[in-house]
Amino acid sequence: MRFRRSTAGAAVLIGLLAGCASTDPKTTLDLSAALPEQVPTGTVIRIGDPAVQADLQASGLDKELTDAGVRVEWANISGGPQSIQAFRGNKLDCSAVADIPSLFAAWTGTPTKIVFQAVTVDPLKYPTYELGVAPGQHVASLADLRGKKIAYSAGQAQGALVLRVLQKAGLTQKDVQLVDMTSTGDTYMTALGGKAVDVAPLGIQQVGVYKTKYAGSSTVPTGIRDDASTLYCLTKSVQDAAKAAALKTYVGVRTKALLWQNEHPQEYAVAYLEGNQGLSATAAQAYLKVQGKVGIPASWDAAQARLQATADLLSAEQDHKKLDVSTLADRRFESVEAAAAGSQLVTGDAS
Known part of the structure; x- marks a missing residue:
């Protein structure tokens, strides 16, 4: 795993990690409590979200994080196996994945919460x-x-x-x-x-x-909808009051970054497809033609229903315990991304 570190110092990070393990009621946030509004000074969140990282830096939206007091330590990580390994090693707070990693994290004893849901506009026309x-x-x-x-x-x-x-x-x-x-x-x-x-x-x-x-x-073509896109986090990170406040800000700014990506495909291609993924300019342009626009759903209900159906299938086919996926989503963040999307919210689940 390759990590891209922000300017957060080691001493700050060590202190925050100690805080994550604390049982101090002043820093531990109940999962039913309102998300804090104020980000404490020096709060760091460790995130594997390479595409959005590129969007934020290319668009200048990363300044909104800085202005809110959020310091991100970026990890060049995405996908289930890498993120779950990093979670278990306490090297990551959140990662961008599809929907399956949250199921396997639960089945393998790594508690996580989904804090962001996105869809593809016209998903069967633009399959993953x-x-x-x-x-x-x-x-x-x-x-x-x-x-x-x-x-x-x-x-x-x-x-x-x-x-x-x-x-x-x-x-x-x-x-x-x-x-x-x-x-x-x-x-x-x-x-x-x-x-x-x-x-x-x-x-x-x-x-x-x-x-x-x-x-x-x-x-x-599969003819099957495969556009699930989430950000999931260690449950203990969401229970850390300081990190929860930072994540609330991050979810809002992340929403804006994905909507910016829709409107600035060429900048996205240069910043992420070429800059991070190493595609040639020609390959990046070819990819843009088959990549649909990102949609921010007005409700997570449909995504949760699809995830439940998938969990039921995997339980039957892979001999896993039955799982209620409503326990995996932190729907306090649903309204945060909806508010950030405003009039650009997708209704009807983008299908």
Whole structure:
């Protein structure tokens, strides 16, 4: 893991970490209490949110955090496996992920809370994933998945997507061969190209590269909504009154940053796609064409209902305990992002 540190000093961080573990009622915030308005001087929040970090810096919105007394220690981390590992090592407060990591954090004994929900406007037109098909394999529809070797990572969004695809196709795990394989970087694309697997979920930004690099390859749309986007945090961080106040500010400014991204795609491409992800200018422009706009939902109800359905599916298919996902969301922050979005709120769940 590579961390990008802000100007927060080690002494300040150590003091704050000690405060996180404190049981002092003056610093411990009940999860039903109103979020504090004032950010105490020197408060640091450690966040893995690379895309929004780039947005904030490119737009100048990071000044709103500074003006409010919020000091962010940025971590170049995103995704479930990295963030849960960092949570367990007490090196991170919050991370940007899809919805699956919050489930696995709960199932593996790492208490977290979702403090932000976003959706994609017109999500089926702008999917996050397509199914990559290895060169020489014939998969023209979901029904053709029967008997195929499919890359599968149980604790990631890609793994849940595979199970949902099988469910939609009327297939079970017994009808295919699931190949355990964590999706990091180009792992799945390489596995497809080398024919280690027949099918694997590919991020939409990888699809063009994959088809160009491997002759005879193809992709198939899933037809499944896969746009879940959250910020989740350690529960103990949300219970820290100082960090909770800082997170309230961060959620509001994060909302503005994502809406800025919608209106400034070229600046976003340079700051994040090229600057952080290392894409060429040509690849960044290609990605912009397949990336939908971010929507800030007026209500979290629909996102929570989809998460519950996913949790129920994973409980059945992966032998996890039944989970009430309402315990994973801190809906005090729902009104914070709604207020920041104002008239740009999405209703009807963006579908």
